[in-house]
Amino acid sequence: MNLQRRSLFALALAAAVFAPASHAQSALDAIVAKKSVAIAIPTDFPPYGFVGTDMAPQGLDVDMARLIAARLGATVELVPVTSANRIPYLQTHKADLVISTLGKNPEREKVIDFTAAYSPFFQAVFAPRALAVKSPADLAGKTIGVTRGAIEDMELTKIAPGGADIKRFEDNNATVSAFVSGQVQVIATGASVAGNMMARNPQLGTEFKLLLKDSPNFIGVAKGDDKLRLKVNEIIAAAKASGEIDKLCVKWLGRPAGDLPN
């Protein structure tokens, strides 16, 4: 009885400590007041977000972050994140928005909210030409590298047969290194990562094998922050109408945005 009460107290204390100080208001009010917005962006994901030779982040997501910040009338504070930690950053309010090639799925919708889509993306399985992979069943007995927690991890886990040996790595750099160094035979990753890897390692003879998912990118906002979400949706709709989003896609992906879901 006493013990139970004490553990309840400990839980309440932990909850109080980990609760954000005051979050009754939308992050939008704070952004407008501070004239500064913290946006989580990738730095390991060219051409969406990567670090150039001048050590400054650049890419489609970075340009999009600057565009959104400009329309919000705020200066942008870029927060570099990885695939695995971008949602925790949003949940713990270390970032106001996540513009980090974030795909939408029901598991994620339970913990954060999404705006309209702002750019196209797809994930697939890639392997050397010599390796026969025509259907998911062919993955049995092969080692497959994937970045833990990324959309391709979820999709691959769904379709991979029991005999497939899935090796999950912390970030895209590790996943690509494992494939390039021959530690895994097959790689499941985003088209952009694969494109970049193939361009730098032509000797591997890597080719597209299986489509895992067509998943356009959405901007993540904190769960329940409708005010900020609707404001960002307005900005995206205007940027689509004015052709700015198409211009960004042509600049970084070599093709217009195409049809994006709202």
Add this chain to the structure above:
Amino acid sequence: MAAAMIQLDFAAVLVDWPLLLRGAALTLALTAVATVLGGALGIACARARTHGPTPARVLAAAYVELIRNTPFIVQLFFIFFGLPSLGVRLSSEAASVIAMTLNLGAYAAEIVRAGIEATPLGQLEAARSLALTERQVFLRVVLPPSLGRVWPALVSQVVIVMLGSAVCGQIAAQELSYSTNLIMSRNFRSFEANFVAAGLYLAMAVALRQALAWAGPRWLFGRSAPRGS
């Protein structure tokens, strides 16, 4: 309105207990192998540095300094991502064990060396006057009490290596932190998952310390050997 506070949900993490258990088991297995191999390597290097010929001394010193002055994760990445370009391809688990063994070996060498150097000269003279070979002197007279003197420090180093194995998940070795990260990436319960993992690591570290404190005097240096202060 945004959620007022983070709701804690430990059940969402504990439901994956087989994964956590498998992870904890691999962490212990990696640690067990690394402890035996790393301990032996450490003793060999300590002997080389104190009693060996000059080339062995230099070699052992170079190895110890190389390992002690570079981060563990860099050593691990070198073995897993670097060695394949030299044609050596190791599984995640093999690379983890080798990295942990090399790491423990270097630190253990210095700890054991301190124990050996604290051997009273009289004991050595007594042993030699009994016509024991140098090998017998080292294995029977010098080493056991030396291990006894430094045992607590050595046990601490083994615990540090076990906790350090958390980064082996980075090369897809499916140890405890790999399980934790996998669970976290599935249900986004990062606080709960890390809380549970921390509890498991704590329990494993305490158990490992107790087990080694029990095993050392029984099997390695005798109950009556002097303990380290």
